[in-house]
Amino acid sequence: MTTIFNASEEFAATALVGFCQIYPNHVRLVSNGVVRATTVPKGKVSVVVGGGSGHYPAFAGYVGAGLADAAVAGDVFASPSTAAIARVCRHADNGGGIVLGFGNYAGDVLNFGVAAERLRAEGIDVRIIAVTDDVASAPAETHAMRRGIAGDLVVFKIAGAAAEAGLSLDEVERIARLANDRTVSFGVAFGGCTLPGAKGPLFNVPKGRMALGLGIHGEPGISEQDVASATDLAGVLAGKLLAERPTGCNRVAAVLNGLGSTKYEELFVLWTAVRDRLKADGLDVVEPQVGEFVTSLDMQGCSLTLTWLNEELEGYWLAPCDSPAFRMGRTSAADLRTDTSVDEETASAIPAASEASRKAARCISDLFVGIAAMLKDQEAELGRIDAVAGDGDHGQGMRRGSDAAAQAISAAVEAGAGAQTALARGGDAWADRAGGTSGAIWGLLLRSWSNALSDADAPHDKAIIEGAWLALQGVTRLGRARVGDKTLVDALVPFVETLTGEAKAGMPLAQAWSTAAGAAQDAAKATSKLAPRLGRARPLAEKSIGHPDAGAVSLAMVAALVSDFIGRSR
Numbered sequence: 123m124t125t126i127f128n129a130s131e132e133f134a135a136t137a138l139v140g141f142c143q144i145y146p147n148h149v150r151l152v153s154n155g156v157v158r159a160t161t162v163p164k165g166k167v168s169v170v171v172g173g174g175s176g177h178y179p180a181f182a183g184y185v186g187a188g189l190a191d192a193a194v195a196g197d198v199f200a201s202p203s204t205a206a207i208a209r210v211c212r213h214a215d216n217g218g219g220i221v222l223g224f225g226n227y228a229g230d231v232l233n234f235g236v237a238a239e240r241l242r243a244e245g246i247d248v249r250i251i252a253v254t255d256d257v258a259s260a261p262a263e264t265h266a267m268r269r270g271i272a273g274d275l276v277v278f279k280i281a282g283a284a285a286e287a288g289l290s291l292d293e294v295e296r297i298a299r300l301a302n303d304r305t306v307s308f309g310v311a312f313g314g315c316t317l318p319g320a321k322g323p324l325f326n327v328p329k330g331r332m333a334l335g336l337g338i339h340g341e342p343g344i345s346e347q348d349v350a351s352a353t354d355l356a357g358v359l360a361g362k363l364l365a366e367r368p369t370g371c372n373r374v375a376a377v378l379n380g381l382g383s384t385k386y387e388e389l390f391v392l393w394t395a396v397r398d399r400l401k402a403d404g405l406d407v408v409e410p411q412v413g414e415f416v417t418s419l420d421m422q423g424c425s426l427t428l429t430w431l432n433e434e435l436e437g438y439w440l441a442p443c444d445s446p447a448f449r450m451g452r453t454s455a456a457d458l459r460t461d462t463s464v465d466e467e468t469a470s471a472i473p474a475a476s477e478a479s480r481k482a483a484r485c486i487s488d489l490f491v492g493i494a495a496m497l498k499d500q501e502a503e504l505g506r507i508d509a510v511a512g513d514g515d516h517g518q519g520m521r522r523g524s525d526a527a528a529q530a531i532s533a534a535v536e537a538g539a540g541a542q543t544a545l546a547r548g549g550d551a552w553a554d555r556a557g558g559t560s561g562a563i564w565g566l567l568l569r570s571w572s573n574a575l576s577d578a579d580a581p582h583d584k585a586i587i588e589g590a591w592l593a594l595q596g597v598t599r600l601g602r603a604r605v606g607d608k609t610l611v612d613a614l615v616p617f618v619e620t621l622t623g624e625a626k627a628g629m630p631l632a633q634a635w636s637t638a639a640g641a642a643q644d645a646a647k648a649t650s651k652l653a654p655r656l657g658r659a660r661p662l663a664e665k666s667i668g669h670p671d672a673g674a675v676s677l678a679m680v681a682a683l684v685s686d687f688i689g690r691s692r
Contacts (some may be wrong), residue, residue, distance in 0.1 A: 126420055128678055131522070134175035134197050141182055145446040147458065148186045152156035154206035155194040155215045156182045165638050167218040167285040167294045168192065170211050172234075173225055173400030174199045174557070176315075177338060179272055180416040183447030187456060189282035190223075190445070191216070196418070197522075198317060199339040199515055200558035201229030204565070205550065211246070219247035219291035221298060223278050224254040225270025227339070229559030232601055236562070253277050255307040255327025257362050257426060258335025258344055265303070271338050272379040272416040273305040275448070276429045276439065281439035294482045301435055307361040310355070310656040311336040311343055315382060315418050317515070324514045336425070338381070338418045340514060346356070358424040364403055368430050375429040375439050376410040377402065383422040386413065396426060400587055409450065467683035475540025480578035482545035487535045489687050491527040492546060496675070496683050497524045508672035516560055516672040523556030540577030545569075560673055563601055563610055570596030583631040590618045594685035608654040608666065608672035617642035617681055639681040647676040 127133045144152040155172065172194030173180045179194040193213035196202035202210075211220055221240060221602035224230040231252055254265055255273025280299035289297070311333040314323035317340070327333050332350070333343025350358060378393050380386070400407055408431060415614040416425075431439065443451045444449030468476040475483070497504075497520045504517030528552030534544040546569050553565020574589030575581045594614055604607040620641040624634035649671040 124316050124318045127318045130317075131197075132428050133318040134195060137175065138195055139177075140290075141178075141446070143218040148444075148446045149182065152192075152213050154196075154202055155192060155210040155213075156185050157192040157210065158185055158187075158190075160187060161459055162191065162216055162456075163288070164216060165205065165218045166216045167291050168211075168216050168220045169223065169278065169282045169285050169294070170194065170207075170214050170220055171223040171274070172196070172207065172210070173201055173227070173230055174201060174339065176317075176419045177416050177462055179414065179447030184275070184278055184282075184445050186443065186445030187453040188441060188443030188445075188450075189448065190278055191282075192286075196557040197519075200519060201227065201233045201557070201562065202413045203554040203557050204233045204240065204564055204637075205554050206557075207234055208240050208353075211241055211248070215246055219249070221249050221281055221285065221291070221294050223251045223253065223274070223281060223298065225274055226254045226266075226268060227270070227340075227559075228601075229557070229562055232555075232559060233553075236566075236600060239345065247291055250290060250323055251277065251281065251295070251302060253297045253302055253498075254328045255302070255304075255305045256335075256337075257306050257366065259309050260459075262366050262466055269337060269572060271307050271309060272425045272427045273302070273307045273429070275377055275379075275411075276305050276375055279448070280429075280438040281442065282434060282443060286441070286443075287438075290527065292589070294541045296399045296478055297434070297438065301438075302308065302431060302436065304430040305433075306363045306366050306429075307425050307427040308334075309336045309379070309381070309422030310334055311324035311381065311421055312349065312359065313383070313422035314342070315421035317419070317518075320514075323390065323651060324509055325380070330370060332423075334379070336418075336421070336423055338416055338421075340418060340509075342419070351396075352392050352395045355392060356399045356625070358402075360399045362398055362426075363428045368465060371430045371432075372404055373406045373408055373431045374400065375427075375431055376407045377415060377427040379416055379425045379427065380414045381421040381423040381425070382414065383420045384418040384424050384442035386567045386680045389413065389424060392424065400428075404473045405449050410509060411441055415448070420663070442476070463515055471620040472534065472537045473577050475538060475543065475577040476579060479540030479542070479575075479577050480538060481582045482541040482575075483531070483535050483539050485691065486541060486544050486548070487528070487531045489684065490524065490531050492687060493683060494521070494524040494528040496679065497521050500676070500679060504672050504676055507670060507675060510666060510669045515558065516676065518579070519556040519558050519560050520540040520564075520676050523552035523561050526555030527552040527564075527568070539576075541576040541581050542572050543578045545572035545575060559601075560610070560676070561573075563597055566596045566600060567593040567614075569647075580587045581589075583625065586631065587622055587625050587634075589619055594618045606652060607651050608652040608671045609672075610671070611647045612649050612652070613672065613677045613681075616645045632685075635681075635688050636685045639678070639685040642674075642678040646670055649674045683684070 253270030549568025
């Protein structure tokens with residue numbers, strides 16, 4: 123159980139501060155992450171890695187010579203926001219371009235992808251590597267759909283070595299992709315992890331059983347079996363991976379990874395059996411690693427990662443590196459940076475707005491105060507729904523995001539903002555504070571919706587409905603979800619289509635919205651019949667059937683509250 127903290131909401135941020143205080147010769151603290159503390163040559167490719175907190179030493183522990191140049195840290199098990207990723211990348215840019223590395227999870231894909239677009243528009247060449255090593259999450263023929271787990275370490279290590287050697291951005295990207303393509307992992311869990319402040323673990327494993335195919339965000343396994351001896355467990359782990367051994371490959375990098383509560387002595391015992399199994403299959407293990415590398419808070423369990431080496435990959439795997447949590451060989455001495463690190467982002471000025479638009483902004487502010495209060499009340503229920511096949515943090519993310527949006531909109535209103543600016547700032551604040559998939563989606567939804575409003579005039583009904591379409595287009599374009607994938611989109615599409623249809627039929631906005639909110643609620647309930655095709659719940663599709671999607675449910679809740687608000691306001 124995660125028991126040591128002051129405020130659960132500040133757990134990740136406080137841990138990052140403490141980490142930087144301990145390792146000042148390796149890392150420097152910046153907003154939402156860390157950057158390498160030592161100097162690097164101008165023009166060097168920067169390797170920036172990241173994801174949610176709760177996985178130490180991933181990701182901040184891998185910043186240092188021969189490995190990563192920076193790491194972005196989201197809240198516990200939540201993707202960092204687009205703004206946070208872009209901010210850390212600007213600090214890490216050395217002029218040679220950036221390789222962005224992260225695990226293949228929907229929130230990370232969305233936030234890192236949007237950040238890359240933003241940075242490219244600023245003139246920084248950014249390449250994306252989503253690690254896809256977890257064999258339990260998708261078959262070999264759909265390798266790109268797999269999750270990223272402990273294979274992160276090997277892929278980041280090889281990419282960092284290539285960048286440290288002075289290779290071009292194209293070459294670093296090529297080598298990182300090759301390493302990812304040749305890396306596979308499989309894990310088991312004996313017990314679930316507990317989020318800071320939570321009363322119990324995200325999932326339980328029956329006594330004497332182990333869950334197979336775990337995730338690293340508190341997702342339960344895809345199946346269970348009796349706890350095995352070290353020899354038999356080695357057979358389970360290695361057997362899944364050896365099935366994908368490339369023809370003619372006889373050298374591997376191997377990482378036996380503890381997930382947070384499995385003792386090192388246990389891992390050492392297991393390693394003897396893993397080594398025997400790999401040796402029996404004719405494999406030479408190159409510089410094996412045993413320990414905690416990608417954890418899941420206090421989860422009890424372990425995973426095995428194999429990277430099928432060729433001569434090129436082996437050279438970069440063995441290259442020296444020196445980070446707080448991972449060292450290999452001996453790196454050359456480097457001077458500490460002496461420049462001052464400044465977060466360059468400052469709030470833009472509030473555009474001029476008419477009194478009519480400012481009045482509408484005040485209404486929007488009142489509305490979001492209500493949304494934040496409702497989502498705070500529903501936090502536990504949304505978390506319960508999400509925990510069926512996810513990590514249980516949806517309620518927490520929605521509460522944090524809506525509260526941040528309400529505060530940002532209120533501050534914008536106090537500064538004289540009109541409706542468009544107020545809603546846009548609310549969307550940005552929601553995305554930045556909530557993080558994760560839902561934070562990114564709600565940030566996109568609100569920011570896109572704001573484009574239909576104006577600071578010069580009060581929003582009219584047609585603009586509000588047009589905003590709904592813009593929101594849907596933004597979410598589906600960048601989020602890539604479609605109806606039937608068991609996501610928020612399953613409720614958003616019928617909401618927008620019904621709202622538009624009712625308005626075209628001549629219904630007043632209040633009535634049209636009420637009908638649309640009902641359609642969203644019906645659609646959210648109907649997601650219980652679906653199997654997820656995107657996100658963390660996809661590998662646990664069978665467990666998800668019979669339970670609605672948390673994102674669709676929360677969207678329907680917000681739609682219903684807005685309906686009541688409109689009804690009272692007119």
